[in-house]
Amino acid sequence: MTTTDTRTAAPEPVLADRAERPSLGRLWDTWGITAILLLLLALTPLVAPGFLQLENLQSVLRESAYLGIVAAGMTFAIAAGAFDLSVGGQLALVSVVTLLAYGAGGTPAAVGAAIATGLACGLVNAGLITKLRVPPFVATLGTLFVFRGVAYILTQDGPQTLPYDQIGSPFVKIGGLNVAGVPLPFVIMLVVYAAAWVLLRRTATGRRVLAYGSSPAAARFCGISAGRIQLFVFALVGLSVGIAALTYITRVWTADGSAQDGFELKVIAAVVLGGTSLKGGKATLIGTFSAVLLVSVLNDVLVGQGVPSAYQRIVLGCVLIVALTVDGLRTRFAVPGSLRRAVAGLAGRSTDPDSA
């Protein structure tokens, strides 16, 4: 073998990668919201002494589960550069169908119906998007109304409700049981996040979702089928709603077409707050997880302090706006010197009399 090839003259060590230290910006992308959550958890007991009581903590975790489980599914949709506006309608419909199935066939029927209905909703969305070429925004906005409408039709004679005498049923335990003091819904949520993390980071499908979200045009020439990605993410969102509905309905016991009005925006807000980019290609399940807990803790504190619900919404909205503003500024001025140039540009413009 000749050794005149200059390109291989200085082979660099491969595994001992210097300069592979992640930058502060990239650490922030993944862990920023978690840091804020920890800060909030440290400060909350000072303001709300009752927060640390076991029952309150259990309640916060139990309450966050259904939002968190759907947010895990939604993280994939947003990673692929789409989002699903119909999850509120899906949750209402799945909840109603699940209660109907429970009345007819008990716990196994209810669990099966929840998963099947959630998946079916996701497949309807995927079909509209991939077969009829309706943009995801429009398709899921439409099905949001359709799913809610169907849920209303199924509850024309009044909301579907779990009879009180069913309190001992295994189905109801899904929402109420504690495992070693941890509420079962939160345990389910942890399992969902673990599975979602493996799916996103350790499977070919997850990698293709990120690739497609990063650049649909480039992904096409990598042999990635847009239709399959969309089918996968929307079916996954439907599945996550199916699982979430089980923890939701066994906690609130009743559902009709109006259940969880505005849920879709809460889910999307949590995913975005967590650091997943709405442009697609970048996703963080750790961020989504922390953002969900952050929202739940914040809610709990505000409720505990007797803040009216109108103000709770305003606080949540402000948190979202601040988080995205910080993120936007960071991205915009990530290039060294860009901040200086932007300032110089503003100054230059004001001294340049544009008298054409």
Next chain:
Amino acid sequence: MPAESPVLLHVDRLTVEFPGVRALDGVHFDVRAGEVHALVGENGAGKSTLLKVLGGLHRPAAGEIRLGERRYRPRRPADALHAGIAVIYQEFNLYPDLTVAENVFSGREPYHRLTRGIDYAELNRRTAQLFGTLGVHLDPARTVGSLTVSEQQLVEIAKALSVDGRIIVMDEPTAALSADEVTRLLDVVRRLRAEGRGVVYVSHRLDEVFAVADRVTVLRDGRHVHTGDLAETSQEDLVRLMVGRDVSAATRRTGAVRDDVVLDLDQVSAGRQLREVSLRVRAGEIVGIGGVAGAGQPELSQVVFGALGVDTGAMTLDGRTYRPSTPADAMAAGVGFLHEDRKSSGILPDLSVRDNLTVSVLHRVRAALTRLLSPAAQTAVFAEHRQRLAIRATGPGQLIGQLSGGNQQKVLFGRALAPGGRLLVLNEPTRGVDIGAKMEIHQLIDEVTAAGTAVLMISSDLPELLGVSDRVYVLAAGRIVGHLTGDDRTEENVIACATTGRRVFSEVAA
């Protein structure tokens, strides 16, 4: 005739700079009333930049433009229109949902005295009148979106007339037109000249230039090379002026072309862009595809990669019928692909270098037992490619967007090799990379062919096309108009085939 007519536009020592590049360097140029002045040059010669300065899109760093006696310093496109300069770019500025008349008089519609609304009767009458002066018939009430490309172009020309444009600048006006449409357009251009307007006509097609223009200016690498009467210039002179340098000798080749045909296209047609194309690529061979922009090069490459459907004709790969319906099919058959637009259709900007390399071979970096992606296997792929392609990255986790253009291109080259390297379809393999990376990429192409890979390389960079390829096909309007081997592989021949309608087919010893 034009020699005595007044100079409408005078460009003097115009220099335009972009970060790191001098796009125009002291260029001078002028247009007289009642003349068609052709502007020619290779890709990147500076024609588009000059047009954009005239149209108010770029500001010059130095130099001066005069309109008659007045200095002309446009700051925005509206300034150009007010000054009577209408630039018709290749990408039209039309509202597809509005009518022809509404587009022509957009923002200057006549109003009805009584109703205060737009006077559509008057609008349509004036528009029809404009088309009358052009000698064409086009219904002013049709929506622009329903028109053909050539009709839309007439709308752009009518727009220019409606503001009484004294100078009309056309950028590659015939690039998307059929032969009949070209004839009609040239008639319109002659009418504009007869009315005493000045026309700047930018085209790659020298036969048109000779058919319609009075004078010609040649630009090369941002500099003015020649201005003269076309009557005193031959087509050969013009080609030589455009190329300007000695034709580079072919670079050395290490491997030999083998006998087995890897890719065979037989009368393949696809859409309007590709017509009855037949070609062959053998193992270890580099076949180049040349031609002016828009002649069907990307379509040809995408047909081979399964990204564009074949209408008629047949392809074979290694002698077997080859009908890929998706890029995944093509990759499964061992075909790799490099897109000509690295930024929009090549890199996955949010992914790391490692993930950009492995994205098309994820099935090969999975753990045997769990079927999950193995970080170690992925890093091994990265390490192998970094070594082989000399990719300068800080590590596998670095985002690809942080690499230089040349290193990004090497990563994408590695991705194209990943499907197995039976056939590589390379679109503009060194576009936008520096000289060093360019030589490295050429060396890599040479290495893979020495190992038996067949390469189909599309390039608008003539020295690359001729220096790297064993044989060259020239495309024009979707057809193969030249096949150059041996001593016939000259820049003159490529340009002649691509722009003049001349056909050159080398004798090939079978």
